[in-house]
Amino acid sequence: MSFTGTVKWFSAEKGFGFIARDAGRDVFVHYTGILGQGFRALSENDHVQFEITDSDRGPQAVQVRRVGSHGQE
Structure with missing residues (x-):
C-alpha cells in the first residue's frame, strides 16, 4: 500500500528523519x-x-x- 506525506526533517549527517503522513502518524525514514x-x-x-x-x-x-x-513526479 502506498502513502503520501511531507518530510518533517531529515539529517543527512545521521542518515534518518521523519515523514508527516497526509493521513496518520509520522513515520521514520x-x-x-x-x-x-x-x-x-x-x-x-x-x-x-x-x-x-x-x-x-x-x-x-x-x-x-x-x-x-499533487502526487506528480
Whole structure:
C-alpha cells in the first residue's frame, strides 16, 4: 500500500528523519529506504510517496520517492 506525506526533517549527517503522513502518524525514514543512486537524502517539506514496513523498532518508510505537490513526479 502506498502513502503520501511531507518530510518533517531529515539529517543527512545521521542518515534518518521523519515523514508527516497526509493521513496518520509520522513515520521514520532511513536513507536506505530512499530510492535513487549515489547520495540519498531528503529535504524538509519535500512531498514524498512511500510504502511502510514494520521494522524491529516500529513502522518505517521504504521505497521513498519525491513527488510533486499533487502526487506528480
